[in-house]
Amino acid sequence: MSTKVAKVPKANKIHERSASDVSFRIVVGIITIFSFVVVLYPLYFIVIASFSDSTLVNRGEVLFYPKGISLYGYEQIFTRPDIWRGYLNTVIYSFCGTALNLAVTLPAAYTLSRRNFPARGIIMKLFVFTMYFNGGLIPTYMLINEVGLLNNPLIMIIIGAVNVYNLIITRTFFENSIPEDLYEAATLDGCSHFRYFFTIVIPLSKAVTAVIMLYYLVGHWNDFFNALLYLNSDAYQPLQIILRNLLLLNQAMAGSSGAGASAYAQQYADQIKFGVIIVSTLPVLCVYPFIQKYFEKGVMIGAVKG
Amino acid sequence: MKQAKTAAVGMPKKKVRPLKALARDWQLWVMIIPAIVYIAIFCYGPMYGLQLAFRDYDFSKGITGGDWAGFKYFIQYFESPMFWPTIRNTFVIAFFSLICGFPIPIILALAINAIKGPAWKRTVQTVVYLPYFISTVVLVAMLQILLSPTTGLVSNALKAIGLIGADANLLGDPWAFVPVYVISGIWQSAGWNSIIFIAALAGVDGQLYDACKVDGANRWQQVWHVELPAILPTIIILLIMNMGGILNVGFEKTFLMQNSLNKGVSEVITTYVYNVGLKSVQFSFGSAVGLFNTVVNFAFLMLANQISKRAANISLM
Numbered sequence: 314m315s316t317k318v319a320k321v322p323k324a325n326k327i328h329e330r331s332a333s334d335v336s337f338r339i340v341v342g343i344i345t346i347f348s349f350v351v352v353l354y355p356l357y358f359i360v361i362a363s364f365s366d367s368t369l370v371n372r373g374e375v376l377f378y379p380k381g382i383s384l385y386g387y388e389q390i391f392t393r394p395d396i397w398r399g400y401l402n403t404v405i406y407s408f409c410g411t412a413l414n415l416a417v418t419l420p421a422a423y424t425l426s427r428r429n430f431p432a433r434g435i436i437m438k439l440f441v442f443t444m445y446f447n448g449g450l451i452p453t454y455m456l457i458n459e460v461g462l463l464n465n466p467l468i469m470i471i472i473g474a475v476n477v478y479n480l481i482i483t484r485t486f487f488e489n490s491i492p493e494d495l496y497e498a499a500t501l502d503g504c505s506h507f508r509y510f511f512t513i514v515i516p517l518s519k520a521v522t523a524v525i526m527l528y529y530l531v532g533h534w535n536d537f538f539n540a541l542l543y544l545n546s547d548a549y550q551p552l553q554i555i556l557r558n559l560l561l562l563n564q565a566m567a568g569s570s571g572a573g574a575s576a577y578a579q580q581y582a583d584q585i586k587f588g589v590i591i592v593s594t595l596p597v598l599c600v601y602p603f604i605q606k607y608f609e610k611g612v613m614i615g616a617v618k619g
Numbered sequence: 620m621k622q623a624k625t626a627a628v629g630m631p632k633k634k635v636r637p638l639k640a641l642a643r644d645w646q647l648w649v650m651i652i653p654a655i656v657y658i659a660i661f662c663y664g665p666m667y668g669l670q671l672a673f674r675d676y677d678f679s680k681g682i683t684g685g686d687w688a689g690f691k692y693f694i695q696y697f698e699s700p701m702f703w704p705t706i707r708n709t710f711v712i713a714f715f716s717l718i719c720g721f722p723i724p725i726i727l728a729l730a731i732n733a734i735k736g737p738a739w740k741r742t743v744q745t746v747v748y749l750p751y752f753i754s755t756v757v758l759v760a761m762l763q764i765l766l767s768p769t770t771g772l773v774s775n776a777l778k779a780i781g782l783i784g785a786d787a788n789l790l791g792d793p794w795a796f797v798p799v800y801v802i803s804g805i806w807q808s809a810g811w812n813s814i815i816f817i818a819a820l821a822g823v824d825g826q827l828y829d830a831c832k833v834d835g836a837n838r839w840q841q842v843w844h845v846e847l848p849a850i851l852p853t854i855i856i857l858l859i860m861n862m863g864g865i866l867n868v869g870f871e872k873t874f875l876m877q878n879s880l881n882k883g884v885s886e887v888i889t890t891y892v893y894n895v896g897l898k899s900v901q902f903s904f905g906s907a908v909g910l911f912n913t914v915v916n917f918a919f920l921m922l923a924n925q926i927s928k929r930a931a932n933i934s935l936m
Contacts, residue, residue: 448665
């Protein structure tokens with residue numbers, strides 16, 4: 314008898330619980346599907362619009378799949394030397410810049426991860442201070458001018474050579490993920506810091522290297538600010554500056570004049586803008602899936618920072 | 620006598636120690652020297668150059684050659700007609716970015732964490748992280764395409780459902796600047812900002828959920844009593860960091876979204892420094908405005924840090 318009585322409210326409770334759990338599932342479903350669609354659709358739209366006739370796109374008829382398939386935009390992009398020069402510049406800046414970033418950040422992080430390194434505390438404090446306080450735009454500009462890097466393509470490689478946030482992520486990884494026993498065993502065998510770093514630390518740090526490499530690479534690829542400030546010559550401009558001139562300042566047909574020409578310029582700009590967005594963003598999106606599995610790890614390491 | 624002797628013995632010993640340490644650690648020093656050189660030149664160099672804000676800049680004498688001007692340029696900024704507009708615009712943009720942009724990654728993370736199917740979870744994560752890698756130039760170009768008053772897909776959709784008037788121009792109307800700025804910012808970085816909460820949620824002990832279930836808590840209550848407390852320290856740390864950057868409204872996006880129609884609401888301190896300091900070559904004035912910005916930011920950071928230290932015993936430094 315008593316068991317029966319006990320069972321009824323229990324069953325009720327389970328029923329109640331599952332009802333609120335169902336409402337939870339529904340809300341989770343709505344949030345995730347909404348986020349998915351809202352984030353993906355604009356990107357999808359740019360892709361389909363890049364293959365479509367721009368008149369149909371402008372009339373709002375291209376919504377779910379490409380219409381009036383046209384590769385005109387892409388064809389035009391291939392004939393424009395300024396885009397390819399910008400592309401080449403960006404590839405050079407990104408490749409050399411990221412190589413320099415890693416060459417500076419990884420060894421520095423190793424030194425700062427050694428607990429018996431005497432200057433560790435003070436160096437760390439001086440580095441972290443720069444995250445919250447800086448000289449600002451104009452003193453930095455004056456300094457770049459002073460050291461002769463104004464309008465010098467080298468600035469695009471050197472600037473940001475070490476990012477303190479990435480340095481902390483890397484240092485924390487070295488401290489927490491590489492067993493101290495390895496270091497002790499290696500030093501007992503007479504292993505130097507250099508050798509230990511190159512033969513033990515680096516091979517064990519693929520995850521964190523991948524993450525900071527992605528951060529640095531994307532930073533260089535998307536860098537617009539530094540080029541705007543420090544480069545004047547057309548020959549040195551990276552892709553982002555070319556993109557801005559092309560997409561935002563409507564300079565697709567620079568040099569032409571007259572009302573007819575400007576209407577034509579508008580149409581021309583419409584034709585190529587989607588393709589330009591795709592072509593310029595594709596390389597970053599190609600690297601992304603390979604490194605995505607390391608994101609959470611990388612962000613998590615960064616969060617543990619002291 | 621004895622004391623003097625020990626002191627004499629002690630002295631050279633202390634002097635040798637750093638040298639010995641240097642001999643022992645020279646490889647470590649070699650590895651960190653490039654980073655030190657970079658930070659010294661490119662981060663502390665400009666800080667030395669900040670004296671420009673207190674001097675009359677003289678082209679022929681360089682950064683440190685001009686005559687001292689005291690707080691002249693700061694006062695000039697405080698008294699200029701652009702002082703309140705730049706402060707107000709910066710605060711409005713930063714405030715709404717924080718208020719609207721901060722909770723969304725948390726909600727997104729809780730939702731993604733609750734997805735049961737691993738394939739769908741992976742897919743959602745891949746998609747929502749993606750916009751973070753798009754450059755600001757491309758983002759603003761996409762805004763111009765989608766929000767164009769004549770051909771924009773989004774603006775036409777909003778007009779069709781009556782959310783905005785038929786003659787609204789989302790790219791030029793001053794009222795539209797902040798919403799467009801904030802919402803596109805959320806679109807771009809909410810997913811990325813959720814990663815840190817997803818990672819924190821993944822570390823929640825499964826036993827806590829079980830204990831919660833035994834106590835009869837439903838899934839909503841589990842969120843409230845298990846998941847939110849688990850990510851609270853992360854929330855507070857990020858809130859402090861965001862508060863510290865309250866005046867650091869991104870230069871790039873504001874600059875790129877700026878046009879003659881919306882300049883009244885889009886001129887923030889950083890773009891003002893660029894326009895007045897660099898474009899109009901008022902180096903000392905620009906430095907002073909920039910320094911003011913940095914100092915206010917720093918003060919906010921310290922304040923937020925102190926508050927959270929007192930209230931929750933969590934701090935950055």
